[in-house]
Amino acid sequence: MKGGVILFVGRSLYILGLLFVFFSIIILVMLLFSNNGNPLMPLVALLNGFMAMGIGDIVIDLNHKKSIEKKK
Secondary structure (H helix, E strand, O other): OOOHHHHHHHHHHHHHHHHHHHHHHHHHHHHHHHOOOOOHHHHHHHHHHHHHHHHHHHHHHHHHHHHHHHHO
């Protein structure tokens, strides 16, 4: 049961990071075309999304490696 919870956390982090990246890119493009806005917040959200995606990917990979070792 513990591995399933960890895998859920990893996948949810990855999906949440993907959503952050997607929406911050959209907002960044909208701000760049409107010429009146500070692009700092979308850039911070983009960085946050990439970090969440990376951590989620690491958690998923570690859980996968752990399950492979457990089967051996």
